[in-house]
Amino acid sequence: MKLDILMVGVGGQGTVLSSNIVCDVALAAGYDVKKSEIHGMAQRGGSVVTHIRIGEKVFAPTIPLKSADILVSFERMEFLRYSEYYSDNMTLIQNTQIISPPSVADGEAQYPQDKIDAVQKSLKKVIEVDAIGKAIELGNQKIAGMVVLGILAKNVPFEKSAWEQAIRDRVPPKTIDLNLKAFETGYNI
Amino acid sequence: MKKVLSGNEAFARAAYEAGVGVVSSYPGTPSTEITEHVAHYKEIYTEWATNEKVGLEVAIGASLGGKRAMSCMKHVGLNVAADPLMTLSYTGVNAGLVVVVADDPNMYSSQNEQDSRHYARFGKVPMMEPADSAEVKEFTKQAFELSEEYCTPVLLRSCTRISHTQTVVDLNDRVEAPDFAPENNIPKWVMIPANARKRHKVVENRLEMLTELCEGDKYNKIEMNDKNIGIVCAGVTYNYVKEAMPEASVLKLDFAWPLPMKKIASFAAQVEKLYVVEELDKFFETEIKAAGIKVEELDRDVCGELSVDAVRELFGLEPVQADVDTTLPFRPPNMCPGCSHRGIFYAINRLKLFVTGDIGCYTLGLLPPLKAINSTVCMGASIGMAHGLDKAAEGMSQKSVAVIGDSTFLHTGINSLVNTVYNQGNSTVVILDNTITGMTGHQQNAASGKDLHGNPAPKLDLVMLCKAIGVKESNIRVIDPFDVANAMEVLKEETSKPEPSVIITNKPCIFADRSVIQEPYFIHEDKCSGCRVCTKLGCPAIIWDAQKRVALIDENLCTGCHLCIKVCKFGAIEQRSK
Numbered sequence: 001m002k003l004d005i006l007m008v009g010v011g012g013q014g015t016v017l018s019s020n021i022v023c024d025v026a027l028a029a030g031y032d033v034k035k036s037e038i039h040g041m042a043q044r045g046g047s048v049v050t051h052i053r054i055g056e057k058v059f060a061p062t063i064p065l066k067s068a069d070i071l072v073s074f075e076r077m078e079f080l081r082y083s084e085y086y087s088d089n090m091t092l093i094q095n096t097q098i099i100s101p102p103s104v105a106d107g108e109a110q111y112p113q114d115k116i117d118a119v120q121k122s123l124k125k126v127i128e129v130d131a132i133g134k135a136i137e138l139g140n141q142k143i144a145g146m147v148v149l150g151i152l153a154k155n156v157p158f159e160k161s162a163w164e165q166a167i168r169d170r171v172p173p174k175t176i177d178l179n180l181k182a183f184e185t186g187y188n189i
Numbered sequence: 190m191k192k193v194l195s196g197n198e199a200f201a202r203a204a205y206e207a208g209v210g211v212v213s214s215y216p217g218t219p220s221t222e223i224t225e226h227v228a229h230y231k232e233i234y235t236e237w238a239t240n241e242k243v244g245l246e247v248a249i250g251a252s253l254g255g256k257r258a259m260s261c262m263k264h265v266g267l268n269v270a271a272d273p274l275m276t277l278s279y280t281g282v283n284a285g286l287v288v289v290v291a292d293d294p295n296m297y298s299s300q301n302e303q304d305s306r307h308y309a310r311f312g313k314v315p316m317m318e319p320a321d322s323a324e325v326k327e328f329t330k331q332a333f334e335l336s337e338e339y340c341t342p343v344l345l346r347s348c349t350r351i352s353h354t355q356t357v358v359d360l361n362d363r364v365e366a367p368d369f370a371p372e373n374n375i376p377k378w379v380m381i382p383a384n385a386r387k388r389h390k391v392v393e394n395r396l397e398m399l400t401e402l403c404e405g406d407k408y409n410k411i412e413m414n415d416k417n418i419g420i421v422c423a424g425v426t427y428n429y430v431k432e433a434m435p436e437a438s439v440l441k442l443d444f445a446w447p448l449p450m451k452k453i454a455s456f457a458a459q460v461e462k463l464y465v466v467e468e469l470d471k472f473f474e475t476e477i478k479a480a481g482i483k484v485e486e487l488d489r490d491v492c493g494e495l496s497v498d499a500v501r502e503l504f505g506l507e508p509v510q511a512d513v514d515t516t517l518p519f520r521p522p523n524m525c526p527g528c529s530h531r532g533i534f535y536a537i538n539r540l541k542l543f544v545t546g547d548i549g550c551y552t553l554g555l556l557p558p559l560k561a562i563n564s565t566v567c568m569g570a571s572i573g574m575a576h577g578l579d580k581a582a583e584g585m586s587q588k589s590v591a592v593i594g595d596s597t598f599l600h601t602g603i604n605s606l607v608n609t610v611y612n613q614g615n616s617t618v619v620i621l622d623n624t625i626t627g628m629t630g631h632q633q634n635a636a637s638g639k640d641l642h643g644n645p646a647p648k649l650d651l652v653m654l655c656k657a658i659g660v661k662e663s664n665i666r667v668i669d670p671f672d673v674a675n676a677m678e679v680l681k682e683e684t685s686k687p688e689p690s691v692i693i694t695n696k697p698c699i700f701a702d703r704s705v706i707q708e709p710y711f712i713h714e715d716k717c718s719g720c721r722v723c724t725k726l727g728c729p730a731i732i733w734d735a736q737k738r739v740a741l742i743d744e745n746l747c748t749g750c751h752l753c754i755k756v757c758k759f760g761a762i763e764q765r766s767k
Contacts, residue, residue, distance in 0.1 A: 011522065023193040023355055033193060034321070036354040038297045039218055039630065044553060045729050046522035059432040061321075061354035061425065064497040065509040077517070084511035099746070100732045101518040106558060106724040107733030109518040132745065141745065 001031070003054040003156060004063040006085050009074030010099045011048045017170060018072075018145045018152075019050045024166035025158050026054040036061035047081055072152055074131075074145070075099050077116055091125040093151050095144065097132050127151055127189065134185055143175075143182040150186020160187065194358045196351040199322035200261065200289055201226030202358070203329030204233060208366030210256030210284075213238045213247035215600065216629035217263030218298040219352040220291035224261050225632070228641050232363065237632055237641045240568070240600040241266035245273045245288060252286040253378065255369035257333055261289040264305045265567065269601065271308065274342065276380050278312045279388040281340035281395075283372040285333035291347040294468050294494035298628070300548065300565060302492065304469035309344050309446035313392050315399050316344035316445040318424035322356040328443065335402075337367065339395055346445055348468070350425045350494065396447055403449040411456050414438045418504070419460030421453060421477065426468050426495055433500035448473065450480045457482050466503065468495050524553050526730040527706065527748030529623050529670050529696035532755070535726055536676035537561040537619075542684065543589035545578065547571040547597045550627040550698075554592070558725045562592070569593070569601030575616035576609045586615035587684050590692075593618065596626035596634040599649065603658070609689050610659040617683045617690040621670070622651060625701035637701070655691045670694035673755050699748055707749025708765045714739050716761035723753045723762070 005022065009015050019035055026033040037050040051063045065084050072093045073079035079092055103109040120126045129151060131144035146167070153163045164180060171179045194202060200223040204212060212235045214224040228235040234251075238244035241262040251258035262270060267290045274288065290308070293299040309316035317332055319325040325347070332343040376384050403409055415436040422430045423442035430439060440456045442448070457463040462485045465474040470491055478484050487503045502508045524531050534554040537544060538561045546552055546562035547570060555562035564574060575591035593602045598620050609616055626632040633639045638648035655665050664686060666679050683690035699705055709730075712723075717739040724733050730746035731753060742753075744765070754762045 010520065012525065020193075020355075027191060027193050027357060032357060034354055034356045035193070036350055038349065039221075039353055044522035044550060044628070045520075045525060047520040058356075059428040060497045061350045061356075061428065062496055064432070065511045078520075080514055080517055081520075084513050086511075097745075099729070099743070101520040102523060102556070102727065102729070103518045105729065105732045106727075107721070107735050110735070112517060115514070115517070 001055060001157070003069050004067050005052040005054070005070045005072065005152070006063055006068040006082060007050040007052065007072045007074070008078040008082055009048055010078065011044055011046050013074045014145055015048070015050060015074055018149045019052055021149060021163070021166045021170055022052050022152070024169065025162045028162050028166070029158050031055060032058045034058045034061050047078060049082060070152065070155060072148060074148065077112055080112065080115055080119060083119070086123070089124050091127070091155055092120065092123050093127045093148060093155070094129070095131040095148055096128055097130070097144075127155075129186070129189055131186075135182060138178065138182055138185065140178060143179055146179045146182035147186040150183040151189055153183070154187050154189075190360045191357055192360055193355045194322045195222065195353060195355045196319070196322050196325045196347055197222035197353070198226050199325035199358050200329055200345070200347070201230070202360065203326040204259050205230040206326070206361050206363050207285075207330045207333045208257055208364050209233055209259055209333070210366070211248065211251035211258040212236075212260070213244040214261040215239070215241045215244050215266060216626050216632040217241075217266045217291075218629050219293060219349045220261045220263045220266070220289060220347065221629045221632065222352070223289060224641070235641055237634060239635060241270040242273060245270040245277070248286055248288070249273060249277055252282045252284045254371045255284050257285045257366045259287045259289065262291070263299065264290055264292045264303050265299060265301065266290070267305055267308055269568065274308065274314075275312050277342050278314050278392055279380055279385055280378050281391070282336055282342060284366065284369040285336035286342045287329060287332045287336060287345055288342055289345045289347060291349070291352045292469070293349050295349070297349055300567065302469060304472060305344075305346055306445045306472045307470070313396050314342050314344055315339070315447065316346055317443055318346045318445045319351060320424050320427045320441070321351070321354070322358045325351065326358055333366070339399060341395055341399070346424065348425055400447040400449065403444050403447055404451050408443040409449050409452060410441055411452070412439045412441065413459065416459060417461045419456055419463045420466050421456070421463065421473060422466045423473070426466055429495050429497050429500045430466050433497045433506070434504060442473070445472070448476055450477070450482070453477055454480070454482050466495070466500060521556055522553060523556065523727065523729055524550060525699060526728055526746045527699040527750040529694060529698060530554060530621055531559070531726055531728060532673050532752050533619065533621065533670040533676050533694055534559045534561045535756070536673050536680060537590065537592075540677060540680055542680065543578070543585070545571040545574040545589065545591045547591075547593040547602070548628075549594035549597050551592060551594055551621050556727065558727045568597055569605055572602050572605035572609060572616070572618055575618065576605070576612065576614045579614050579616045586617070589616070590680065590684060591616060591618045593620055594627065595620060595622040595624065595636040595651070598651075599635050603654070606655070606660075606689075606691070607658050614689055615687050617680075617692065619692045619694070620651060621694050623694075623696065623698040623701060625698045627698050627700070631698065631700045651693050660689050660691050664688055664690040665693070666690070667693045667695050670696055671750060671752050671755065673752070707751075708767055709742065709744040709747035709749055710751070710753060710762050710764050711742050711744060712740050713761050713763065716759055718759050718761070720758070722756045722758070726752060726756065728753065
C-alpha cells in the first residue's frame, strides 16, 4: 500500500492535531509513516502544507510531484497552490471556509472562485464540507478539524475504531466526546 | 514501544534516554521544540538561555560539573555560539556535551541559508547527521558516548526536514549516565596561550582518531547495489536518494565530519561512476575531490532544498511535468489578528520613518500595507545599525527608529544600546515588549516573568535597565501600541531629540496572554464610507468587499483588539455584545 496525503491550509487553522492522528492510525495499522510540516514564520497566517506519507517503507519526508492520493484543503482556495502534487486519481476534501489572502482582503485581487470551480471539475472526486458550520452546530468552532478528519477517515483503508482510539489518545480528556461526535459527523457525510 | 516522533521530539527523547542532566538553549526555528520537549522530562534541568552563546556556555559549565549536557540552536544561532565552540574544541569536555544545530535549507523561517557543516571542519569537532527521527535518537545517544570517549563536543546536524518530520521511533528507558566528578584541571580548562598550544595538538590528534573511527565498520555504511552508479550522501538527502535512485549503490555518511577518505576511495573503486548528492554547499564534494578522488559532475543548485524529484532530475531521469498556478493571490505570513505590533507599525508607516529592523514576528512589518521595515540582518542588529546610520548621515536619527522585540533585545540588543549611549548617539529604539518570544512559537524569556516551565521567574524591568545603561528617564517612554495617535506623538517627540531614546510598547502577544482576547468587532455597512483606512492596517480579519465597496470584519478571526476603531473616522465599527 502507498498513501500520500497532502494537508494544506492557512497558518493558525490548527491542522497539527488532525495530521498527528493520521500518523497514529497508520502506525497502529502496522505501516511506516512520515509527516513533514513547516513551523515558524510560515505559520503566521501564511499558506501552510503538511506532507503525510504512509507505506511499507517510506524514505523521503515530502511527497513527490503528481503523487498525492488525497489532498485535504482546510481553506477553500489553498489546494489551488499545490497543483503540482495532484495525482490523476486524487480525492480533494475541501473545507469551504474562506480566509482572504491580504491582496483580496484589501481589494486589490479577487478571491479565485472561478479557478476553484474549474479545478474542482477537473478532479476525480471532490468532497466539500462547511466544517466550521458543522462544528458550530455541534457547539464549538474549534472542532472543525475533527469533522474534516472524519471525512478523511471514510476515504482511507483504516479501521474506524483505530481513528476513534487515536482521537481518545490525543485530545484533552474533557473534550473526547465532543471530538468523537465531530469525527462521526464527518465520517457520515 | 513504537511512536511517531518529530526529529525534535526524538532529540529530546534521546537526551532523556542518555541520562542528560542539563539543557540550555535559545529558541530558533527549526530547533525550538527540542528544548520544549526536553522540559517535559523532570529528570533534566532545562532552561531558556538569553542567547545561544550563553546556552552553550551553560552546557560547558554543566559538563565541567560532571553532568551530560546539551545545547540546541538554529544554524544562525551557532554563529552566536561559535566563540565558545571554537575553544571548547580545545578544552574538550568532562561529561558528554552535544550541540544540536538545525539548518534551514530553503529558508522557511531564516534570514540566510548557511550550511553548518563548515563549523565542524572549522572547529575540528565531529558532526553526526541523522536521516530520520530513529537515527536522531540513536546518533544523539552515541554522540554522548563519543563525546566522553574522545573528550570532544559533538555536533549533531539537523535541518527543517529532520526536525519537523515525524517518523517511527522505538522508545527505550533512561540510562544513568556515567558519574563524573567536577573536573579541576587547569592545563586542560584554562586556555591561556601556553596551555592552548598544547591543547591544539590534542585536537589534531583527536581528529585523526575520529577519522579512524569513521573509517571503521560501525559508521558510514556502504549499501552495494548496481555498480554503475555510486552515490555518497548523508542525512535527509539519503532518503531522497533511496527513493529516487533505488538501484544505485550508496555510501551513507553518518558523520558529516571527519570524512572517511579511505572508505570513500574504496567505494569509488567499486563503482563505475561516483556521485555526491548533498543539500546546500558542495562540502563533501570539495573535500572528496581535494583528496584526489574522481567525482562525476552534477548540475546541482547549491540554493534551496532537495526532493525526490530534484534528485531524479540530477541524474537525467525525465522530470515530472507539473503545473503550478503562479497567478493566485499570494498568501505570505502576516501579523496575527490582534497582534500588538500592528498599531505601532501603522504609526511608523504614517510618519514615514526609516526602520532598522530585527528578527522576530515584527519583521513581517515589512509587508504591505504597513511597509515599515527597511533592514533586517541578524539578531540584535537593529540598534547598532541605527547608531551607524546616525553617525553616517546628518539628520537621519530624526527620521529613523530601530525596532526590536523584547527577546531579541535581551539576546544581543542590550550591548548595542550600551554602545549607542556610550558613544553619544541620537537614535531612537522601539522595544516591542510583548512579553514572549513570538515567532518561534511563544517561548518565555527574561522579560516574561515566567521560566521555561511557565513557573514564576524574576521579570526583567526594561525601564530600569535602560536607565542603568544611561538613557535619560525623560527619554524612556512606555506606550500602548494600540493607541495610534499617542504612538505617533511619542515617536515624533523622541526622534526629534538629539539624544538616545527608548520607546517601549506594553501590550502582550495574544498567545502570551489569552485574556486580552475580547468579543469581535463588526462594521455597520451603512456607516462605512468605503475610505479603506482600516484595510491599511493589514489585519487579516478586515476584508474589503469590492462589490459593496465597504469593509467587513471576519468575526471568526477578530480578537477584539480595537485597533480598527482607533482609525475609523465614521464610527462604523462596533463591538459585539457578549
